[in-house]
Amino acid sequence: MAGANQKGRSALLRISLGWLGLVVLAVAWQLAATAIGKTIFPTFTTSIVAAVRLVTGHILVSDILPSIGRTILGFVISAIVGITAGLIIGYNENARTWTGTLFDFLRSLPTPLLVPIAVVIFGINGHMVIATIVTAAIWPILINTANGTSSIEPTMLDTAKTYGLRGKSLFLRVVLPAASPQIFAGLRIALSVSLVVMVVAEMLGGGSGIGYYISNAQQSFNISGSYGGVIILASLGWIFDSLFLVFERRMLAWQRGTVGGMIDA
């Protein structure tokens, strides 16, 4: 009992220390900005005020919400296509050898280079942003799914087959769950990739959205506005990541205690 209490207290200490680190950074920013006193480097409070004004003003509907929608839609499309293709490639050795070199090349493409192509094909709009997100976010999901699937213990598959599982039910009930820890690791990377690509695509030709807003604010010397936009993006990234971790913990609850030798969690 006392041990559990102590453990709770040290976890609390860790979390509060973590937030303290952030506070120290904010104070350092404030002091540095006041000391330098240049318009291109506004103080922390000015930037926070600008961020709050963005969230409460019309920018929320015109730019922030569309960006969130595009990111989520791009991520979901990548997840569906990436997991499906990854399962097939991971399960089928022939598919793996045939696609190996091609996928190696495609995933090393620096995605922002594809934005001009997407602009030519789709025009300047949200579809272009979503298409660009998919070309980048699909790879971490596909590769992690394929790795997770191909490293499933053959005994597990053989056992399932002995019990008469075939085709769809074999995939849904054995292959997918066994590969899911790796799939989730890939999904988490893909989520932050989606956010990164969303920003650069919007800067180059979104027509609207938070990335468009930030680069517009910079070009019209609305300096606190562009800092505010960056703060909103950082918070968005943090919120997405935290929500994802909650989702992952729920989906993989069955797995806790079966690996890693931790029973107390």
Added chain:
Amino acid sequence: MIREITETNQEEQGKTLQRGRRRSYGRLRPLGGVVIALLLWELLSVSHVVNEAALPTPTATFAAILSNSGKLASATLGTLEAWALGIVVAAIAGVIIGTLVGRSRIADAATETLVRMMRPLPSLALIPIAILIAGLGLKMTAGLVSFAAFWPIFINARAGVHQVDNRYLESAHALGLRRLELIRRVVIPAAAPMIASGIQVAISLALVVTVSVELVGGTGGLGQFVLLAQQGNATATMFAGVIVGGFLGWALNAVYLKMIDRALPWKSQGERS
């Protein structure tokens, strides 16, 4: 390697021969995938499924690579320069700071939330701010690249230091290694595989950031090459730039993996056992 040898030992000689022959076909198969993809691309653009002006044929693209080879080479060098500057600074800072933070319990806890916020922060959002502060140029590009590439290296170094086996630390301590010596001779080598994969992530991230700055700021390199081609409606030239960018990313990764295989032979051994 080891697994392959034991596998072939279990098989009879005849089967080994057959495997050898199959492997030489096997080497062609990945290229077959590329050929099929190229054919599909050709079909797509010839059959006008996608807007003809938007999708040049692969042959037109390769012709554009050849006719622009001089410009493409200097653009690639420009991109490489900013990339290399950024990644070197990021690697040095990331490994040193990550190791020190990982060794200190207080610094480690104090950076926890910061790391959780910075990890998914799109560094590309900072491009406008970097332009405001530093203006357009190599310094700004390299600075932003090193900022973005710093995080995966720092995070992995910090995590790698945590995972060092306590037995190593205790034995090193018993042998009289202290502080810096301990970090240099025990902690960093033990954390090296983690650090190496952090750098691998950083290498492709740095290329993405370099190209993005070039696209947004028009600061030369492959990004500007592609942007100019798009503005001039030269789609084949645009595709040429993108394909060269893909080869660059692929080559950087391949060279790095070769280097890691040489420098950290204990990394792959650990994975095998």
